[in-house]
Structure formats: C-alpha cells, structure tokens
Amino acid sequence: MAGTIWEDTSVAGETRLWFFDGSQDILVAVVDTANDRIELAPQPLVDVASAATTDIGAAKSRNIRATGTATIASFGTIRAGTTKTVYFAAALTVTYNATSLITPTGADLLILAGDSLDLVSLGSGNWRVLRHVRASSAWQQISKTTISGSPSLIDFTNLGSFRELRLTGWVTGSGATGGIQLRVSANNGSSYDSGASDYTQQVITATAASLSAGTATSASMQVSASAGVTRMSIEALLTGFNQATRTAAHVHCYGGDNAGLVTETVIGGERNSGSAHNAFRLLLAAGTFSGGELILEGLPG
CATH class of the missing domain: 2.60.120 (Jelly Rolls)
Structure with missing residues (x-):
C-alpha cells in the first residue's frame, strides 16, 4: 500500500528501511547494526543537460552532473531548504539574479570544467549558491x-x-x-x-x-x-x-x-x-x- 514503510533484514548485520510510494520501493536508510550507525540512502550522480532552465529540482538525487555548455539562468523549482551539489562537465556561465539565483560574488559565475556548486533552494524557483568550488587553484x-x-x-x-x-x-x-x-x-x-x-x-x-x-x-x-x-x-x-x-x-x-x-x-x-x-x-x-x-x-x- 502506498505510504508503507517496511524493513528488510535479509542481509546480516544491517536493516534496510524502505518506503513504498504506490509504484516502487524507495530506499530511505540503512541501519548498520554491526557498527551502530545509520547511513542515508546513496545519492547517485545524475546527469542533467545544461539549459536556460537546468531543472536539478526534478532530478532524483542530491548529486547532479551538468553536461553541455549552455548558459544557466535557473535551476528549476523544488521545496525550500532542499540542497543540491552540481558538478560541471564543461565550461559555462551561471547567470546572477538578485532574487532567483543569488551568487557569493553578486555577479555571474564563470564555471570551468570540473568545478562544482553547492546550492540551497529558497522555494518558488529561487536558489542561493552557498559555495563555488574550483577544480584547480592554478592560473x-x-x-x-x-x-x-x-x-x-x-x-x-x-x-x-x-x-x-x-x-x-x-x-x-x-x-x-x-x-x-x-x-x-x-x-x-x-x-x-x-x-x-x-x-x-x-x-x-x-x-x-x-x-x-x-x-x-x-x-x-x-x-x-x-x-x-x-x-x-x-x-x-x-x-x-x-x-x-x-x-x-x-x-x-x-x-x-x-x-x-x-x-x-x-x-x-x-x-x-x-x-x-x-x-x-x-x-x-x-x-x-x-x-x-x-x-x-x-x-x-
């Protein structure tokens, strides 16, 4: 039944918690009973093509790889407080906006291949870039x-x-x-x-x-x-x-x-x-x- 949370104890030393959404089971967390710790569900790297609106909100992972070189003016819409990390496969520009895409520098970001951004959704299609990590600190x-x-x-x-x-x-x-x-x-x-x-x-x-x-x-x-x-x-x-x-x-x-x-x-x-x-x-x-x-x-x- 949709909304059911159930346990899987088929693997020794761990308990897996699953959520059934009506069509498929979604892994929520793994309880490592052997080492007394909880590991959240893995977040695979999901490819999203760069575009004016690069909709990372729709991607079913916190870890995104943006492919292509199109200038990005929006990261789509998702509930406020959601965090995402975006890795870039190629150089492009992320366009600053004082409301919808706030950057640390208050200006457009020149992204190089291998760079990454940590972002948080502010809701209503608005995002803040928390950190821009350069792939290299060299010239x-x-x-x-x-x-x-x-x-x-x-x-x-x-x-x-x-x-x-x-x-x-x-x-x-x-x-x-x-x-x-x-x-x-x-x-x-x-x-x-x-x-x-x-x-x-x-x-x-x-x-x-x-x-x-x-x-x-x-x-x-x-x-x-x-x-x-x-x-x-x-x-x-x-x-x-x-x-x-x-x-x-x-x-x-x-x-x-x-x-x-x-x-x-x-x-x-x-x-x-x-x-x-x-x-x-x-x-x-x-x-x-x-x-x-x-x-x-x-x-x-």
Whole structure:
C-alpha cells in the first residue's frame, strides 16, 4: 500500500528501511547494526543537460552532473531548504539574479570544467549558491581574443570569480594617438569607472635614448606610452580584482609608437576605491585597434 514503510533484514548485520510510494520501493536508510550507525540512502550522480532552465529540482538525487555548455539562468523549482551539489562537465556561465539565483560574488559565475556548486533552494524557483568550488587553484585561461575590424573598445566581463587576472598578447592601432588605457567595472560592464581622479599611476617610459617618469591621477589607467600605438606587446597583472580592496595593476609594454620609435613602458597603479570588480575595458584615447591577439588568464579566489 502506498505510504508503507517496511524493513528488510535479509542481509546480516544491517536493516534496510524502505518506503513504498504506490509504484516502487524507495530506499530511505540503512541501519548498520554491526557498527551502530545509520547511513542515508546513496545519492547517485545524475546527469542533467545544461539549459536556460537546468531543472536539478526534478532530478532524483542530491548529486547532479551538468553536461553541455549552455548558459544557466535557473535551476528549476523544488521545496525550500532542499540542497543540491552540481558538478560541471564543461565550461559555462551561471547567470546572477538578485532574487532567483543569488551568487557569493553578486555577479555571474564563470564555471570551468570540473568545478562544482553547492546550492540551497529558497522555494518558488529561487536558489542561493552557498559555495563555488574550483577544480584547480592554478592560473586558468579565461579567453583568447583575436581583434578584427576596427574596435575602439575591448571589454572583458564575467570575471567576479577571480582575485587576480593576467593579460598578455599584442595589439596594433590605427590613428591611435593617445596610447592604450584601462578602466574597471563593479557592475559587470554596465558602466566603467571613469571619474577624473579614479586612478593613480606611476609611469616610466624609455624611448630611444631618453627616459621619463611621472605620477598621474586620471580617468583611466595608462597601459602603454601616450605617444600612440602602431604595434605593442602587453603584459598586465591585476591584483585584488574581485576583493573589496583597491585593485592594483602592474603593466609592461614594448613596441613602436606613432613616430616609429621603439618604446618600453612600465606602469604601476591602482583604482582609488575599495570596491570588488568583475569586468574591465581596454580603450584608446583616440583612434581604433586594428589587430592583435590577447589571452586573459585568471587565478580564482
């Protein structure tokens, strides 16, 4: 009869408790009488394909493996208080929502293969991510950007999971008379900090046989020499990026300026606020990018 709970003592040293739901028996727990302990029913790893709504609430296990690369905006509906652990077979994005999908960073989560999330249902289709466990604490490649067309801006978003970022590569410019600059964002690129005194920096530039240095407070962080860009290699490190502290930048650039001179620039600076950031932008004071390749890596934390 549906609703019946019954005992199975056919195995020596243990008693199995079963619940009959009207169509099948469901294992509830195993009482280990030999060792005086109770083990809850095993929770097998169940595959659920990633989608806009990845319905883990419907899966008959606490342990889920999300397959595929589709962006996830919802984990479905199940009663409040239910906990689930989701393991990811491939890289994807989990979209933050202040009501229905609350994340520890208050921003989208960039998931890499092997990562896992511990979640609790808040009811009515709402979930909170309790913990994001990285498969690796080493540097991870986030993106590889090949510059084409004539963009004046290059944005990098969904970076709230990384405390440090490393950008390497090269760019070329067309009419780029003001050098390369950088701005950070605390709202995933909806806007970028550009107040007149938002950034402080120390710039050391060597051009041909001359050497100059100076300190500036401005609306952008200088990345390359201000004499313009024909072709420039970039190595930039951003620290404390997703922390409620000042994001610091350490940049080394080498290449040619608009006068045809070989230029090397070393820059150290910071964003003058204690905000956690989740996106940044490269831009030119004038002109456009005309080519290049940039690799972005991140250190989770």
